[in-house]
Amino acid sequence: MKTVNKAIQTTLLPLPEKPEDIPEEVRELLSFEIPIKNRNNLRSLLADLRKVYTFAQLLDEYFTELEPLPDNPWKLHEEVKGLFPIIDRKDLRKVYGYKQRLAEHYKWEGDLPESYFRLPEKKIPLPLTPQELNHKYRAMFSIDLTRSNKTIKEISDMLRETYFFKFIPSDFFIQKPRLPRDVKRIITQSKYNFMIEDKEEAIRFIEEISVKYNFTIPLPSDIMTINPTEKPELPWDPREVKEFSLTIPITSTGQLVDIVRNLRPLYYFHRIPETWIEIKRNQNPPEEAEENQKEMKIDMPENLEEVQSYLDNNSIVKNIISLPITQHEQVKNTIQKLRKIFSFSKLPQFIFNLLPLPDATWNIIP
Numbered sequence: 001m002k003t004v005n006k007a008i009q010t011t012l013l014p015l016p017e018k019p020e021d022i023p024e025e026v027r028e029l030l031s032f033e034i035p036i037k038n039r040n041n042l043r044s045l046l047a048d049l050r051k052v053y054t055f056a057q058l059l060d061e062y063f064t065e066l067e068p069l070p071d072n073p074w075k076l077h078e079e080v081k082g083l084f085p086i087i088d089r090k091d092l093r094k095v096y097g098y099k100q101r102l103a104e105h106y107k108w109e110g111d112l113p114e115s116y117f118r119l120p121e122k123k124i125p126l127p128l129t130p131q132e133l134n135h136k137y138r139a140m141f142s143i144d145l146t147r148s149n150k151t152i153k154e155i156s157d158m159l160r161e162t163y164f165f166k167f168i169p170s171d172f173f174i175q176k177p178r179l180p181r182d183v184k185r186i187i188t189q190s191k192y193n194f195m196i197e198d199k200e201e202a203i204r205f206i207e208e209i210s211v212k213y214n215f216t217i218p219l220p221s222d223i224m225t226i227n228p229t230e231k232p233e234l235p236w237d238p239r240e241v242k243e244f245s246l247t248i249p250i251t252s253t254g255q256l257v258d259i260v261r262n263l264r265p266l267y268y269f270h271r272i273p274e275t276w277i278e279i280k281r282n283q284n285p286p287e288e289a290e291e292n293q294k295e296m297k298i299d300m301p302e303n304l305e306e307v308q309s310y311l312d313n314n315s316i317v318k319n320i321i322s323l324p325i326t327q328h329e330q331v332k333n334t335i336q337k338l339r340k341i342f343s344f345s346k347l348p349q350f351i352f353n354l355l356p357l358p359d360a361t362w363n364i365i366p
Contacts, residue, residue: 026052037064079105085117099112126165143172144174145173155168177214181220195222203228234273250279
């Protein structure tokens with residue numbers, strides 16, 4: 001091996017005293033230009049040169065004389081002037097590349113000057129409870145989104161001025177319970193006669209429960225039968241729906257959900273009329289029935305109202321699944337039932353309205 005290396009050394013040429021004396025065909029083989037601007041590239045360039053030339057060390061002529069890095073980033077050359085100062089912490093990951101570009105023009109030792117960084121004060125983690133917020137925000141929470149004039153984005157942007165976080169804890173918002181299906185459990189200041197059949201009484205009832213409960217309209221028919229909105233009643237005859245063309249009869253669950261989604265903004269109704277629907281129950285063998293059931297699953301709707309609307313319009317599952325889920329012990333069973341109807345990998349948050357679990361204790365020894 002030593003003999004081979006010695007033979008190779010005898011074929012190498014002496015390195016020219018000046019870089020401009022290196023032939024063009026050799027320059028094209030080099031990883032970087034010479035004279036060398038960025039000394040961080042020196043190792044690669046030495047390896048390239050030693051494939052052709054023999055030398056102990058590079059002469060000063062092979063290096064571009066760099067000026068000292070100015071303390072003020074505004075005095076940088078135009079090619080790199082816009083890189084500094086760094087004012088956003090997200091740009092800190094770019095500093096290594098920026099230093100590589102600086103090294104083509106300047107020399108310095110150690111870290112970059114502090115003047116090259118004008119970062120805002122480091123943000124603190126968002127507390128888990130609003131009571132731990134600083135005085136600037138504490139009085140704003142908990143927020144009732146149904147009565148607030150601020151959107152989630154506006155609230156997030158406001159908090160991010162001081163805190164960093166991925167999501168806002170649920171304790172920052174007033175969690176209203178779902179309106180009970182049992183009229184005896186509905187708590188109101190005024191007295192109402194259920195089922196409500198008077199429109200003025202219905203409007204007063206909705207105004208009152210909106211402060212205390214979470215609900216969707218239409219309300220269950222055992223609570224209210226009158227239409228409290230300005231929308232017209234859904235006609236029994238599908239030909240009277242003029243806004244778009246309906247394909248009747250409805251023969252699949254997916255078609256049913258699409259029609260409900262399209263009609264809900266235009267008409268008031270509890271259920272699609274039975275005369276519009278001809279979804280056949282599966283009477284195939286178990287294996288085929290299971291496969292067909294998978295094919296008949298529909299994508300999880302985008303909000304609780306559409307989920308509830310589908311369940312209310314499906315006579316097979318109506319009143320079997322109660323949403324949102326309010327008790328932890330109901331979670332597993334309800335998810336199993338929902339998986340038979342909807343296609344989803346993870347249940348959306350609007351399906352849940354759970355109370356926090358009690359704090360863990362370590363009193364395991366009596």
